[in-house]
Amino acid sequence: xxxxxxxxxxxxxxxxxxxxxxxxxxxxxxxxxxxxxxxxxxxxxxxxxxxxxxxxxxxxxxxxxxxxxxxxxxxxxxxxxxxxxxxxxxxxxxxxxxxxxxxxxxxxxxxxxxxxxxxxxxxxxxxxxxxxxxxxxxxxxxxxxxxxxxxxxxxxxxxxxxxxxxxxxxxxxxxxxxxxxxxxxxxxxxxxxxxxxxxxxxxxxxxxxxxxxxxxxxxxxxxxxxxxxxxxxxxxxxxxxxxxxxxxxxxxxxxxxxxxxxxxxxxxxxxxxxxxxxxxxxxxxxxxxxxxxxxxxxxxxxxxxxxxxxxxxxx
Ligand SMILES: Nc1ncnc2c1ncn2[C@@H]1O[C@H](COP(=O)(O)OP(=O)(O)OP(=O)(O)O)[C@@H](O)[C@H]1O
Ligand SMILES: [Mg+2]
Numbered sequence: 001x002x003x004x005x006x007x008x009x010x011x012x013x014x015x016x017x018x019x020x021x022x023x024x025x026x027x028x029x030x031x032x033x034x035x036x037x038x039x040x041x042x043x044x045x046x047x048x049x050x051x052x053x054x055x056x057x058x059x060x061x062x063x064x065x066x067x068x069x070x071x072x073x074x075x076x077x078x079x080x081x082x083x084x085x086x087x088x089x090x091x092x093x094x095x096x097x098x099x100x101x102x103x104x105x106x107x108x109x110x111x112x113x114x115x116x117x118x119x120x121x122x123x124x125x126x127x128x129x130x131x132x133x134x135x136x137x138x139x140x141x142x143x144x145x146x147x148x149x150x151x152x153x154x155x156x157x158x159x160x161x162x163x164x165x166x167x168x169x170x171x172x173x174x175x176x177x178x179x180x181x182x183x184x185x186x187x188x189x190x191x192x193x194x195x196x197x198x199x200x201x202x203x204x205x206x207x208x209x210x211x212x213x214x215x216x217x218x219x220x221x222x223x224x225x226x227x228x229x230x231x232x233x234x235x236x237x238x239x240x241x242x243x244x245x246x247x248x249x250x251x252x253x254x255x256x257x258x259x260x261x262x263x264x265x266x267x268x269x270x271x272x273x274x275x276x277x278x279x280x281x282x283x284x285x286x287x288x289x290x291x292x293x294x295x296x297x298x299x300x301x302x303x304x305x306x307x308x309x310x311x312x313x314x315x
Pocket of ligand 2: 092093094155191
């Protein structure tokens with residue numbers, strides 16, 4: 001039985017963000033118009049990512065490849081599922097919001113197509129996993145039936161109650177349709193701090209052997225990440241079926257940011273706040289932030305996360 005999308009949304013509306021502003025039928029046609037599937041979309045996303053995201057060549061490359069494969073396919077066999085991993089402040093949320101901004105036509109009611117789940121906000125109580133499972137399924141089923149090209153972003157995956165994410169396993173697999181709903185055009189992005197230490201360990205190893213971070217092989221890192229996340233009890237994917245059944249298409253590593261990347265963030269922030277690009281100030285803030293490992297100070301343990309407030313305080 002296919003539940004009416006609006007009905008299932010009302011059921012979870014009190015817990016989860018967003019709601020459809022108009023009837024499900026009109027959203028469906030809106031979505032067709034709103035999704036910019038023209039050949040132009042990826043070059044625009046590419047330009048935006050390459051211009052705005054610093055130090056994440058691997059993540060940018062993989063994300064573009066993943067989007068390319070799904071978006072240009074007429075009828076993808078499964079939804080696109082990407083899992084972003086890395087230390088805090090390395091750009092996971094930032095990159096996912098660039099995708100969300102570019103995927104739909106300007107002016108489209110993005111709220112209806114982009115759904116953001118924050119574990120701490122939406123799934124705070126481990127004892128309520130059963131309830132959350134049902135709500136999550138209803139929410140996804142309802143929204144994908146209204147808009148096949150829906151984007152679901154799950155942040156703070158490392159805090160997610162054990163077993164909850166497996167409730168969406170059926171939607172992420174290779175099915176023509178489930179109860180009349182086709183999921184192949186949906187996009188799922190998971191944001192996770194788990195795996196960050198492993199990524200940093202590898203990046204540091206390259207740095208110590210005076211090898212370029214650009215030479216870190218993406219394929220091996222992805223494999224290591226999937227194993228690490230499956231083993232890690234605090235990853236949201238501990239012994240998860242999603243990994244066991246290979247339903248996560250891409251494990252995307254976000255490398256720790258070096259002083260030169262943090263400098264770019266500071267420069268960008270100064271510009272955004274309308275201040276001159278004071279090189280001394282840029283160096284001062286970025287150097288103070290590159291604190292890991294304590295002896296060498298190569299990476300910023302907070303990424304670019306506190307840059308905005310540091311700039312505000314320094315001016
Ligand atoms: N690689 C980057 N390039 C450019 N700006 C960045 C980058 N990483 C972080 N930033 C800046 O820092 C802010 C915070 O980063 P973001 O929220 O994306 O981090 P995150 O990886 O999601 O961290 P967390 O794991 O804590 O959620 C961004 O809004 C952006 O302004
Ligand atoms: Mg984030």
